[in-house]
Amino acid sequence: MTSLQLLQAAVSPTARPTIVVVALVYFAIVSAIGVWAMRRTKTASDFFVAGQGIGLFALALAAMSATVSGFAFIGGPGFVYASGLGAMFLVLPLALTNTMGAWVLAKRLRLLGEVRGLMTIPDAIGARYRSPVAQGLSGVSILIAVIGYMATNVLALGLVVDAIFGTGLGWGIWAGMGITLAYSVAGGILAGVYTDVFQGLLMAVASALVFFFALDAGGGLGAMSRAIASADALFLEPWGRMSPLAALSLFFVFGIGALAQPHVAHKFYMLRDPRMLKWYPLVMTVALMMAMSLYFGVGISVRALVATGDLTPLGRPDEATPAFLLQFTPHLLAALVFSGVAAAIMSSVNSFMSIGAAAITHDIPVALGRRVRNELLVGRLSTVVISVLAAVIAQFSGKLVAFLGIFGWGLFASTLVPALAIGLNWPNATRAGAIASIVTGLVLTLSLETLTYFGVYSFPAGVTISGAALVLSCLVFFVVSWITRARAASELDPDVRLVMEV
Amino acid sequence: MTSGRARPFALGVLCVALASIAAAYASAFFVPGGARWSVPAFILGMSLASGAMMALGASKNGRLGVLLLPIGLTITIVVAGLLLAWGLPAESEPLWLGLPRRAAIVLYGVGLLPMFVLPVAYALTFDRVTLRPEDIVAVRAARAKVTAEGGTVPSHAKEPA
Numbered sequence: 001m002t003s004l005q006l007l008q009a010a011v012s013p014t015a016r017p018t019i020v021v022v023a024l025v026y027f028a029i030v031s032a033i034g035v036w037a038m039r040r041t042k043t044a045s046d047f048f049v050a051g052q053g054i055g056l057f058a059l060a061l062a063a064m065s066a067t068v069s070g071f072a073f074i075g076g077p078g079f080v081y082a083s084g085l086g087a088m089f090l091v092l093p094l095a096l097t098n099t100m101g102a103w104v105l106a107k108r109l110r111l112l113g114e115v116r117g118l119m120t121i122p123d124a125i126g127a128r129y130r131s132p133v134a135q136g137l138s139g140v141s142i143l144i145a146v147i148g149y150m151a152t153n154v155l156a157l158g159l160v161v162d163a164i165f166g167t168g169l170g171w172g173i174w175a176g177m178g179i180t181l182a183y184s185v186a187g188g189i190l191a192g193v194y195t196d197v198f199q200g201l202l203m204a205v206a207s208a209l210v211f212f213f214a215l216d217a218g219g220g221l222g223a224m225s226r227a228i229a230s231a232d233a234l235f236l237e238p239w240g241r242m243s244p245l246a247a248l249s250l251f252f253v254f255g256i257g258a259l260a261q262p263h264v265a266h267k268f269y270m271l272r273d274p275r276m277l278k279w280y281p282l283v284m285t286v287a288l289m290m291a292m293s294l295y296f297g298v299g300i301s302v303r304a305l306v307a308t309g310d311l312t313p314l315g316r317p318d319e320a321t322p323a324f325l326l327q328f329t330p331h332l333l334a335a336l337v338f339s340g341v342a343a344a345i346m347s348s349v350n351s352f353m354s355i356g357a358a359a360i361t362h363d364i365p366v367a368l369g370r371r372v373r374n375e376l377l378v379g380r381l382s383t384v385v386i387s388v389l390a391a392v393i394a395q396f397s398g399k400l401v402a403f404l405g406i407f408g409w410g411l412f413a414s415t416l417v418p419a420l421a422i423g424l425n426w427p428n429a430t431r432a433g434a435i436a437s438i439v440t441g442l443v444l445t446l447s448l449e450t451l452t453y454f455g456v457y458s459f460p461a462g463v464t465i466s467g468a469a470l471v472l473s474c475l476v477f478f479v480v481s482w483i484t485r486a487r488a489a490s491e492l493d494p495d496v497r498l499v500m501e502v
Numbered sequence: 503m504t505s506g507r508a509r510p511f512a513l514g515v516l517c518v519a520l521a522s523i524a525a526a527y528a529s530a531f532f533v534p535g536g537a538r539w540s541v542p543a544f545i546l547g548m549s550l551a552s553g554a555m556m557a558l559g560a561s562k563n564g565r566l567g568v569l570l571l572p573i574g575l576t577i578t579i580v581v582a583g584l585l586l587a588w589g590l591p592a593e594s595e596p597l598w599l600g601l602p603r604r605a606a607i608v609l610y611g612v613g614l615l616p617m618f619v620l621p622v623a624y625a626l627t628f629d630r631v632t633l634r635p636e637d638i639v640a641v642r643a644a645r646a647k648v649t650a651e652g653g654t655v656p657s658h659a660k661e662p663a
Contacts, residue, residue, distance in 0.1 A: 099620035103559030221600025238587035278628040282621035495644040502637035
């Protein structure tokens with residue numbers, strides 16, 4: 001039975017009314033927020049950066065929602081079930097990344113946004129190096145990653161809509177995309193942020209509740225560990241079934257790479273007052289911990305339940321969450337999780353729409369020496385175009401969609417960590433270094449992922465393409481900046497230098 | 503690191519840490535799963551890279567000041583936890599808070615403990631280290647100057663409350 005069939009099975013005749021009603025209420029609330037935001041969206045600034053008017057909790061919940069995709073609810077627990085505790089290395093960096101991001105990026109982006117009136121992450125790169133080329137290249141990287149990311153998320157959204165309403169996958173894709181597109185086009189990022197707040201709360205609450213049900217179903221963590229140890233001791237090793245290098249690679253890519261996720265970082269521009277950043281890491285960390293608790297709880301609980309014979313072994317790891325919901329939670333909680341999965345996907349898709357549209361409307365034209373006259377209108381049209389493209393890829397590209405979804409995080413990391421995260425904190429970084437690192441990240445990630453996907457070459461166990469590309473792009477950034485260091489001072493405007501020094 | 507050299511020191515550590523990770527990856531091309539030294543090299547490289555990035559962002563006027571303590575403590579916890587998980591023998595009993603000892607060290611030590619250190623340290627030092635009132639005044643003066651000189655400060659860059 002596939003994960004889709006299990007999702008559909010979870011919507012059993014007795015559970016279906018509850019799940020459908022909760023989903024309808026969820027979609028109605030999201031639509032209402034979209035209508036409210038549409039009335040407040042009058043300029044390109046409102047559309048792309050919510051007019052710099054959001055508060056701390058909205059920022060933290062929106063950033064959390066954009067970070068957490070459907071993977072945290074479906075793929076993640078399956079990853080733990082299949083790989084053991086080594087899969088936790090993907091979420092362990094959460095302990096560091098929010099505070100690291102606040103020190104490295106949040107303050108500087110927010111202040112730079114205020115001084116220069118920036119709207120996008122490539123804007124910050126362009127301002128930092130006085131370089132439309134660096135801005136355009138980072139815009140292209142973002143656009144490529146966004147379309148791939150969106151296609152995989154839209155496909156997942158189609159599965160969820162189909163499972164709840166029985167629409168069939170094709171209609172599920174277009175219905176899910178249509179609703180997300182409607183509130184995104186109408187209300188821009190303002191609608192995105194406030195739907196994210198609602199969606200983030202839903203995810204955090206549903207996930208935390210499922211975590212406690214998971215502990216209860218397994219008889220507590222100690223009982224689960226003993227049950228698993230008797231059947232599969234490797235699962236409980238620190239690296240699980242992975243090699244130490246592979247597990248540590250996850251920590252590296254998802255730790256350092258978290259500094260360069262533009263759909264999260266550009267939300268720093270939106271904060272009303274930079275002093276609100278004081279509590280951002282704490283609020284964001286608590287929210288993310290709650291949202292990711294299902295990842296660990298369901299993964300380990302299902303493995304223990306299989307070990308004790310209370311659950312039949314899964315055909316595919318992705319079945320962990322649906323199988324657990326089907327048998328061990330009340331209908332109402334299962335319904336909340338179903339809506340939570342939709343919420344996680346829609347909030348990520350909305351954020352990708354925003355930064356993808358901004359790349360088309362703003363960053364790439366700037367690199368070509370042109371400015372779009374009506375950025376609000378073109379922004380809305382661009383949102384429609386990339387959304388339709390992503391939906392078409394999701395519906396018709398077959399296995400290609402999985403390939404496109406693989407490299408999004410790694411592409412963001414390898415192209416943006418050096419130029420953005422390091423560059424905003426190192427005055428001696430140069431334009432040539434930034435451009436070289438972006439090109440290195442882009443070329444390495446795309447070429448190596450393509451070679452691997454088509455079986456032309458496979459990397460040794462423990463070496464991840466995203467990790468290798470991230471290391472190499474950073475090293476190229478340092479080397480080229482050092483070689484061209486004589487130009488560094490002349491490429492840095494006084495106001496940008498000030499923001500880097502405070 | 504209060505001598506005004508925090509930034510170059512952090513950059514140096516970052517370069518060495520990245521080179522260490524690159525060497526660990528390279529070893530996997532010659533020895534399946536990586537050479538034995540590659541695991542501690544990766545642990546040190548990855549942890550120091552995280553610490554260096556934090557220090558780079560947190561340093562002010564080349565100084566890290568009081569923030570050296572939480573950042574140093576966190577990186578020590580991460581390095582020690584991962585090295586212990588790698589070096590200690592496997593042992594299924596007794597359980598530590600419901601998990602085998604090595605898994606507990608990783609999940610509770612590396613995954614949870616820093617959550618009680620870093621965000622709290624950030625909040626407690628924010629007003630006097632990270633963003634002081636005079637920093638905001640200086641940035642707004644720079645913005646006014648850019649505007650006065652005919653620079654491009656779009657209308658949407660509103661004055662924060």
